Amino acid sequence: MSIVDPDEAARRLAADDPTGWFERLYAAAASGAAVVPWDRGGPHPLLVDWLGERELTGTALVVGSGPGSDAELVAARGAATTAFDISPSAVAAARERFPGSSVDYRTADLLAPADEWRHAFDLVIEVMTVQSLPPSLHPAATASVAGFVAPGGTLLVVAFAASDTDGPAAGPPWPLTRAEIDAFAAGGLTEVAVEWLDHRWRAEFRRE
Template sequence: MDDIEPPADLPQHFARPANEQEAAWSELWDQGRTPWDRGIPSPALVDLLAARNDLFNPVNSDGSRKKAFVPGCGSGYDPVLLALHGYDAYGLDVSEKAIATAKQYAESQLRTPSEGNFPLSGQKPSVSPGKVEFICGDFFSKDWGEHKFDLIYDYTFLCAILPAKRRDWTKRMSELLKPGGLLVCLEFPLWRDPRDPGPPWGLRGVYWELLARGGDGSPREYGDEEPPPAENAEFKRLLRVKPERSHKIGRGMDMISVWQKV
């Protein structure tokens, strides 16, 4: 499924207090309404993992596997993708139904992976698959355990939370990443007016404002040049490129950025 326009009634469904947002997502899963579900792993992440082994070697120098994490993992496509590329991967979602769906998907894919987990060239990882584990919980809570990850992938997660929670998103990402760990963001939706109600919330300028400037995530229109990063920024941007492949709903405007915790 890759509709270009998000359902018009989503903002109305989420027009409720901040402490009821997680329940709103679970309700949609329970109703079988998952318009964000694309049915395949993120093509942009597939290609990035294959092209930049210098950044995304899934094995530590001692031979142990690195740990990857996907918040708001839904049906589990991206945690499974990361496991197939050698990471020990973890997916988190607030919906019990989503987690059950993800576990079924992982069992099937780890046994017989779909071609969508690999680049169009057919290139396969040189390492064996890692494990994948799914957790039902709230990203902003520590109730689901103390973890530190080498890699976190965010796609349709930041755009799904209330703008008032964006600074908390940055803090939590910093807590979950190991020093030197990588935060990979598929920047979406960049075409949506940041003033429009979400989800999805428009994110033009938001990643730089949050991660490089240490701001509250208010949208900024920078023009041709971004302002310099803050001296005390917790993240350093290593890469920002336009992916050759992404989901159609990105309308050809998606960008993928890689940030390192300093």
Template sequence: MAQSPKAEFEAIYQGAHIPWDIGEPQPALAELVNAGWCVGVVLDAGCGTGELGLAVARRGHTVTGLDVSPRAIELARRKAAERDLEARFEATDITELTGYDDAFDTVVDSGLLHVLDPTAQERYLGVLRRVCRPGGRVAVLCFADVPGARTPGGRGLTEARLRELFTDGWEIEAFERAGVLGIIPEGLGEQSEWPKDDRGRTPMTGWRLRARRRKTD
């Protein structure tokens, strides 16, 4: 029997190798954070071990990080304590999230959307629409499905699919190609042979989308 998504990710976070945990926020989203793009109360959706959410908290924002993996949340809380940063981290399935209505001015998503199946993607967008205040903003970094893309597991999204997801209740403000860094172990065939940067991280093919929640539907 195949593992549930929760069990799959919990097993990865319990292990020694977390391919997407590069020890810092993904540069494509760190750029936005450092430029002051985040405003108000912030949700880090699919926060993992908390690097992005903690970078936002360091700038003085109230931050909530949510992830399906209890182990990831444990690691994020540990990082927050070690860095003396205030952030709330909770284990939950964000596609089934209740509460938090109109709670957030900004949502950042570093690699969550592309791991969800199509039905879960639609549930997730429904949650974002509910928890993001009218006029609030969302930034998503995900793998891209484009010719010649370098992405693991065929998890990339097409431009058409992303635009479809962010139609009802959203205004897309920016849509652009962006790199996604990961640490790919040896023994994965072609993926292990992909180029690496000077820190052993593999640049992969992604999208960075920024959208704003419409004030009226």
């Protein structure tokens, strides 16, 4: 069996198809012809650390949920959790991986989200999703993520970090600059904390 190099496949596909390549990769992974490079077999460590021992209430949305591990962690802490991915194969794989899960897994497009999701979630988790899109799509994707946060709600963003003086990245991913992290505060969100942790951003915002 020939295994596809997922990074090379991503670079080729993203050049002409900035969102459709996710489905191609997840479909190939489902057939055993590829591996998903960001499937770490568990929730992201920076999300785990941020949550600590806290219990959650209210509603949560996990953006670009992929394998589902982040969504399952958030749900296990008590939040009524919705998770979405643009890839139907990713959603199917998450449901299969976590049978009986309380997470509401859906297929949806970050760049064209459901109207009822606007200002609808008490906690929004964005881990490495905006950075997977070409920089020209970052402003629209960022605004969409920020728009999910309900009044009084919190947004957590985790992304690879780039300095404002770095040259263009070959991508994907396309690491986010500090200016791009700050852009999540548009539309009524307030910055709570922005941390640089081992070349990654972990940023928290709140809608007052």
